[in-house]
Amino acid sequence: xxxxxxxxxxxxxxxxxxxxxxxxxxxxxxxxxxxxxxxxxxxxxxxxxxxxxxxxxxxxxxxxxxxxxxxxxxxxxxxxxxxxxxxxxxxxxxxxxxxxxxxxxxxxxxxxxxxxxxxxxxxxxxxxxxxxxxxxxxxxxxxxxxxxxxxxxxxxxxxxxxxxxxxxxxxxxxxxxxxxxxxxxxxxxxxxxxxxxxxxxxxxxxxxxxxxxxxxxxxxxxxxxxxxxxxxxxxxxxxxxxxxxxxxxxxxxxxxxxxxxxxxxxx
Numbered sequence: 001x002x003x004x005x006x007x008x009x010x011x012x013x014x015x016x017x018x019x020x021x022x023x024x025x026x027x028x029x030x031x032x033x034x035x036x037x038x039x040x041x042x043x044x045x046x047x048x049x050x051x052x053x054x055x056x057x058x059x060x061x062x063x064x065x066x067x068x069x070x071x072x073x074x075x076x077x078x079x080x081x082x083x084x085x086x087x088x089x090x091x092x093x094x095x096x097x098x099x100x101x102x103x104x105x106x107x108x109x110x111x112x113x114x115x116x117x118x119x120x121x122x123x124x125x126x127x128x129x130x131x132x133x134x135x136x137x138x139x140x141x142x143x144x145x146x147x148x149x150x151x152x153x154x155x156x157x158x159x160x161x162x163x164x165x166x167x168x169x170x171x172x173x174x175x176x177x178x179x180x181x182x183x184x185x186x187x188x189x190x191x192x193x194x195x196x197x198x199x200x201x202x203x204x205x206x207x208x209x210x211x212x213x214x215x216x217x218x219x220x221x222x223x224x225x226x227x228x229x230x231x232x233x234x235x236x237x238x239x240x241x242x243x244x245x246x247x248x249x250x251x252x253x254x255x256x257x258x259x260x261x262x263x264x265x266x267x
Contacts, residue, residue, distance in 0.1 A: 021165060021197045023148030025076055031202050032130075033081045039094060042209055042241070043216035043252055048092070050082045050104060057104045066111035067178075070125040072145045077103040077128065085220065093222035095152070095205060096214055097138025098131040116140060118180040120155045121190040142190055150201035153193040165195035210242050218256040 036049050056078035065074075082102040085092040094100045106112050115123045116132055123129065123142065130141040130150075140153040149165055159166065168191075169175070175188045196204060208214040212232040215225045225232050235258065236242075239251035 019164075019197065019200070021148040023145055025072070025079070027198055028076065028143065029079055029081070031198050035202050035205065036081060036083060036094075038206055039209070041246070041248070043248065044083070044092070044220075045086055048083050048086070050084050050102075052079050052081065052104070059106065062110055063106060064111040066113060067115050067123070067176075068125050069114070069128070070145065073126060073128045076143075076145060089220040091134055092220040093216075094131055095139050095141065096222050096224050097133045097135075098141060098222070099134050100131045101129055118178045118186045119182070119184060120186075121153065122176045122178050122186050122188055123190070124176045124188070127190075140190070149195045149197060151190055151193050151195045152201075153190045155189075159189075159192040159194070161194055162192060163194045163196065165197070166193060167191040167195075212236055212241075216252065216255070218252070218259055 033049070033051075036044070040046055040048060056075075059078070069077075080103065082104050083092055083094070083100050084102075091099055101114070103114065114129060116129060120140070126144065126146045128143045128145065130143055132138075132140045137156050138154065140151075140155070142151040142153065143149075144151070147165075151166075153159075169187060169189055172188055172191060177185055177187045179185050205214075209216075212225055212229055214222055215228075215232050216222055235254055236246075236251055239248075239254065240246040241251065
């Protein structure tokens with residue numbers, strides 16, 4: 001496959017401020033890489049990012065997926081950056097209780113199931129799960145390679161704040177439906193949740209971290225600040241966030257002391 005051709009012919013580049021979704025593989029890869037670098041400035045270790053080798057991540061020829069994934073999704077997976085969890089951390093989050101998927105290699109026997117559990121939602125072949133919660137609570141991140149949109153789904157809370165790009169279940173044409181192990185029929189309810197263009201999506205996430213709406217906790221966890229947003233703005237501000245003088249290690253240690261119930265005094 002000609003990866004550059006496939007990645008660009010499907011649609012044009014998205015621009016900052018453009019509210020019309022477009023899909024471009026190179027834009028997706030660059031935007032996700034830049035976002036991971038941003039998280040590295042705030043709280044992730046500087047060596048967390050795993051970059052694909054020239055030619056992409058190499059999988060055995062026997063690698064297959066069930067449910068199936070489209071040719072474009074597979075090519076995208078082979079060229080995305082991924083994150084490696086530090087050995088001392090229990091988890092690594094890229095948004096509120098959201099762990100990033102790592103498709104650089106697979107374990108066990110194919111075919112591999114890389115979709116969420118059916119009781120939550122079902123995905124068509126052209127949609128890739130970028131992140132999901134470790135447990136029941138938290139956010140899923142889905143990338144639609146046909147529309148060029150990103151969707152944030154918290155299936156515990158429900159689609160309380162749909163956007164202009166969200167799609168009601170009743171309006172989905174030919175939805176993918178499956179039956180879970182308990183006999184319940186599940187469909188593409190993920191489309192009902194807040195959906196964004198690539199520029200909108202990463203601007204939203206960056207802003208929430210910048211404004212401390214989303215807060216990095218010790219050992220890689222991310223939680224919403226809720227009523228404590230003022231406290232965290234003050235705490236992070238004391239260590240230079242957001243700015244070039246930000247003292248990451250010192251700030252994260254102060255967060256640890258707060259979470260552990262220890263006093264956090266100004267230096």
